[in-house]
Amino acid sequence: xxxFQNVACTFGSQDAGVKNINLNIGEDDFVFLVxxxxxxxxxxxxxxxxxxxxDDGLVQIKNYRSDKIREKDIPKLRRxxxxxxxxxxxxxxRNVYQNVAISLYISHHKTRKIKNEVHEKLNQxxxxxxxxxxxxxxxxxxxxxxxxxxxxxxxxxxxxxxEPTGDLDPRASIEVIDQLHKINQENKxxxxxxxxxxxxxxxxxxxxxxxxxxQITSMI
Amino acid sequence: MIVVWFLIKEGFKGLVRSKFAGAFTILxxxxxxxxxxxxxxxxxxxxxxxxxxxxxFDINIFIRESASQEKIQDFADHLKALEEVEDFxxxxxxxxxxxxxxxxGKDIYSVLDYNPLPPSFNLQLKPxxxxxxxxxxxxxxxSEFSVIDEIKYKKNFLVMLEKYQRVIxxxxxxxxxxxxxxxxxxxxxxxxxxxxxxxxxISTLKLIGATNNFIRAPFIIEGVLQGFLGASLASGMxxxxxxxxxxxxxxxxxYTVELNLPIFAVIVSFGSVMGLLGSIRAIRKFL
Numbered sequence: 001x002x003x004f005q006n007v008a009c010t011f012g013s014q015d016a017g018v019k020n021i022n023l024n025i026g027e028d029d030f031v032f033l034v035x036x037x038x039x040x041x042x043x044x045x046x047x048x049x050x051x052x053x054x055d056d057g058l059v060q061i062k063n064y065r066s067d068k069i070r071e072k073d074i075p076k077l078r079r080x081x082x083x084x085x086x087x088x089x090x091x092x093x094r095n096v097y098q099n100v101a102i103s104l105y106i107s108h109h110k111t112r113k114i115k116n117e118v119h120e121k122l123n124q125x126x127x128x129x130x131x132x133x134x135x136x137x138x139x140x141x142x143x144x145x146x147x148x149x150x151x152x153x154x155x156x157x158x159x160x161x162x163e164p165t166g167d168l169d170p171r172a173s174i175e176v177i178d179q180l181h182k183i184n185q186e187n188k189x190x191x192x193x194x195x196x197x198x199x200x201x202x203x204x205x206x207x208x209x210x211x212x213x214x215q216i217t218s219m220i
Numbered sequence: 221m222i223v224v225w226f227l228i229k230e231g232f233k234g235l236v237r238s239k240f241a242g243a244f245t246i247l248x249x250x251x252x253x254x255x256x257x258x259x260x261x262x263x264x265x266x267x268x269x270x271x272x273x274x275x276x277f278d279i280n281i282f283i284r285e286s287a288s289q290e291k292i293q294d295f296a297d298h299l300k301a302l303e304e305v306e307d308f309x310x311x312x313x314x315x316x317x318x319x320x321x322x323x324x325g326k327d328i329y330s331v332l333d334y335n336p337l338p339p340s341f342n343l344q345l346k347p348x349x350x351x352x353x354x355x356x357x358x359x360x361x362x363s364e365f366s367v368i369d370e371i372k373y374k375k376n377f378l379v380m381l382e383k384y385q386r387v388i389x390x391x392x393x394x395x396x397x398x399x400x401x402x403x404x405x406x407x408x409x410x411x412x413x414x415x416x417x418x419x420x421x422i423s424t425l426k427l428i429g430a431t432n433n434f435i436r437a438p439f440i441i442e443g444v445l446q447g448f449l450g451a452s453l454a455s456g457m458x459x460x461x462x463x464x465x466x467x468x469x470x471x472x473x474x475y476t477v478e479l480n481l482p483i484f485a486v487i488v489s490f491g492s493v494m495g496l497l498g499s500i501r502a503i504r505k506f507l
Contacts, residue, residue, distance in 0.1 A: 049427070051427075072431070075426075075429045075430060075431045076429070077429075078426075078427065078428065078429035079428075079429035080429075081429075083427055083428065089420075089423075089424045089427065090424075091421050091424060091425075092420075092421075093237040093418075093421070094237075102425070102428070102430075103428055103429070105223065105226050106425075106428060106429050106430045106431075106434060107429070108223050111226075150428065154429075
């Protein structure tokens, strides 16, 4: 489903980039991208949601090819990708319901459907009692669960999580990883970039891709 | 359709969400458009005052006492046919005597035993011909007529008016354009600052798959609303100041401000358009 062929992407000498990446990720894979800061984990994720395009090689996500994609098609691709970030990237001026619903409004769903689906998803993730809360009034773990709800609500082909536990305490971190594992068990690809090796152990069947200096050093 | 409705609602909600930045934008639009509106009214009334002074300009054409009625009538017909003439009146010797009595309170016959006042024509020109060049050309042509004894008009008054009118027009136009320019820059930059404060929202929306139009539309609606509200407040303020001046300060300032609907319509439209253009310009930087 996601395919990297000899991909290189650099941002100048100071910034992290990747080179010579060859990688295949299937529709129900759980993949951990591990490595120290600056290894190229985030760049790999950015290449998938086409926040940057490769200098060399090809990235292909389903029918979207990095060498042929037009700027106006990038939002269409991103609507099929669920994204979770270390800093949550929630809209601070909107409540939990609005933060999740915005994903469906972007995809032009009908209001009634949006209401039903958002409430259902928030209840699934034990956030039903936080519907009208603003992000500032949530704990870190709850914020990340809202981000997961926002990513899941659009029924994406893959969930990308960039250091999703970076700002969370150990208990909340485990909850987030377990939730992502559960999502994966429902046959959805999940790619998690992390430098926390303890979390990797929580998902025994996950593929582990180690990166260093922008290159893949091992694949398990 | 659902998305369009959602985006319109988002635009209105954005007004509340923008909090201080939005309120500051409205305040800036309010202040600048109040100054601009007052500047326009003062400029308009100054130009009108100069024009009403010019409207008092007339030419007196004195007729020879010996001129026959037939010749005078021929001359009157000539005046009637002239393109430059707006109106004219014939003042006979008797009428001139009556005018003298009215103006000086004395009968001319009791002062001099006879009426030395000649018959004359009082001529008003159309507004576009109330300038020195036209007046000199017209009077030069008219002086060719044998019935005419003398032509008099306030040349210095016309010269002075023309001079000041030009200066006033330059100052008013310059000040108005400068105010317009300052308003445009100020409003546009304030909207840009307001949008800058929500750049994270914009980048998050992009990441979750929003198209540029989806992101842009609420900000544009919000910008138009801010411009509209600021301009409405400016209109209200101008109306309030004019009401105060016309009804309570006439003993201090003898100046009546005339207000009409088009002024407010222009201010509100200008504010809304400024909001529209300012937000389009600002949002472009973040997409």
